[in-house]
Amino acid sequence: MAMQSEVQIDGLAKPTARSRWKQVMYGLKRDKYLYLLIAPGLLFFLLFKYVPMWGIVIAFQNYSPYMGITESPWVGFEHFIRFFSNQDFYLLFRNTMAISLLKLLFFFPLPILLSLLLNELRSAVYKKWIQSIVYMPHFLSWVIIAGITFLLLSQSSGIVNKMLVSLGYAKYDFLTNENNFWIMLVIQNIWKETGWGTIIFLAAIAGVDPQLYEAAKMDGANRLRQAWHITLPAIRSVIVILFILRLGDIMDVGFEQVFLMMNGAVSNVADVFETYVYRVGIQQGQFSFSTAVGLFKSVVGLILVILANKVAKRFGEEGVY
Amino acid sequence: MKRSISGRLFDAANITVLALVGILTLFPLYYVVVVSFTDPAEYIRKQGYVLFPQSWTFDSYNYLLSTSAFKNATLISAFLAIVGTALSLVVTSAFSYGLSRKRLQGRRFMMLLILITILFGPGLIPPYLLVRDLGLINSVWSLILPVLTSGWYVILMKSFFDSIPVELEESAVIDGSTDIGVFFRIVLPLSLPALAAFGLFYAVGYWNTFFNAVLYINDYTKWPLQLVLRNMLIDSSTQAGGTAAAEMMAEQNIPTETLKMAAVVIATFPILCVYPFLQKHFAKGVMLGSVKG
Secondary structure (H helix, E strand, O other): OHHHHHHHHHHOOOOOHHHHHHHHHHHHHHOHHHHHHHHHHHHHHHHHHHHHHHHHHHHHEOOOOOOHHHHOOEOOOHHHHHHHOOHHHHHHHHHHHHHHHHHHHHHOHHHHHHHHHHHHOOOHHHHHHHHHHHHHHHHOOHHHHHHHHHHHHOOOOOHHHHHHHHOOOOOOOOOOOHHHHHHHHHHHHHHHHHHHHHHHHHHHHHOOOHHHHHHHHHOOOOHHHHHHHHHHHHOHHHHHHHHHHHHHOOOOOOHHHHHHHOOHHHHHHHOOHHHHHHHHHHHOOOHHHHHHHHHHHHHHHHHHHHHHHHHHHHOOOOOOO | OOOOHHHHHHHHHHHHHHHHHHHHHHHHHHHHHHHHHEOHHHHHHOOOOOOOOOOEOOHHHHHHHHOHHHHHHHHHHHHHHHHHHHHHHHHHHHHHHHHHOOOOOOHHHHHHHHHHHHHOOOOOHHHHHHHHHOOOOOOHHHHOHHHOOOHHHHHHHHHHHOOOOHHHHHHHHHOOOOHHHHHHHHHHHHOHHHHHHHHHHHHHHHHOOOHHHHHHOOOHHHOOHHHHHHHHHHHHHHOOOOOHHHHHHOOOOOOHHHHHHHHHHHHHHHHHHHHHHHHHHHHHHHHHHOOOO
């Protein structure tokens, strides 16, 4: 029956508004149970994703919880102007960029390197074991990882500082020290995500034609040269795409991690947009101002993601959407 | 084929490097587990240098699980992981299945709606105000309903359902089944592997629930495990307060270090239990979820 009506519509050169309407009503009725199935999901997206989008308008208001969105006075771009002319803005922007770029520089190459090493292993069993081990931290929460970091590095009771002392060195302040805060974030990130990051490269490597390696061996290429001239070029497009997409996400620093590792002594180098929004918005109740800050971050993020996708497509890849 | 000496050297170096990587990954976890089982007296005597404990003990665990704060938090997290996962799976799979049926009118529009939510989010404050206006503050539902499903998961699952042929449902429809009947009696049983994979991911997500609880749960008797853990491990060293953790740490003769490590182990244990099953599925999920090229 469905097929029949579709054919009918196709046959009409110009469906009139009325027949189109009838068509819609027919489809709704025919698929009423299907619509019932999607109803909860659709409701979820409308309520929890789109109602808050409407809530963004308070960035242009002086929102007061007692008056609500409809009654609160409009102030235009006042909050944005206040934010941009504020010293905080520079600090947040600097910290976000620093953390993101350091992660890009030091973390990004490691999964590639690790997957090349894994690929060179001859023993499949050993490979499987190492893979199982290095994937695992990905599933641990940031609370656990931050907690372990505190346990191991604490000045008073951490094992690392005890070792330093027994080796004759002075205790080192890892946790409340502005100088190493960024690099500590990067190291945590490396520990948690390097293994997980290899999955996509290993999959790309698995797609390489084995004949290429055979041919290279015939020509006398050793393993290093094979990796350099065959494996690496084979995954180059994946590397380029992931790099571009990561650049598109540069406004996201891994907020839970920063939130957990942050403390009063390092807030100068640790404060990023989300931690700022949380403190000023939720804790101090400046809803409109903090929504404006969040909106700025989201809009910049959106523009970067779209640009990144455009660039990725120019490289002949599909992008993420 | 004969292997050259340099080739063998390379192999040996590679195996060693990867073994080191494995050890570096495991060592922090190993140390935490070992200390958590170490006899408190031994821990103090050895000043924390415990790599192989002489005597194993459950003291820290018994103490932790006898405190109501920790027990409650564990139960709340377990509730989230079980009930939340079940609800998420039903809603996500039903929605994705509907969207995968090409005859459904408005599916392109709905897919667009979903894509927009992936690319652009309203930030922290508007969702917070919504949850508050719905009266969900301090309710366990504030940790489930706002994360019931996600754009990514719907798109991933839809691409899975796309492969289920229409002919399959047509035969059932002829037998008098409705779409709902087809979905529950034919489609879901066929999709059990996919459901298991998504279920594991949801369960890990719910078990690790943290920041939403920071936002929405002010009453510390209703905190999920991760929040109690944060308080025990991180806040307790920088600030003192009448919190659940402080209450828990007071008046006991077990060193706080072994207690803290036992808490980490309890919070990690369920993940390690499902990990072997997760591992079977996740590579596929990642491939679908990231670059399609």
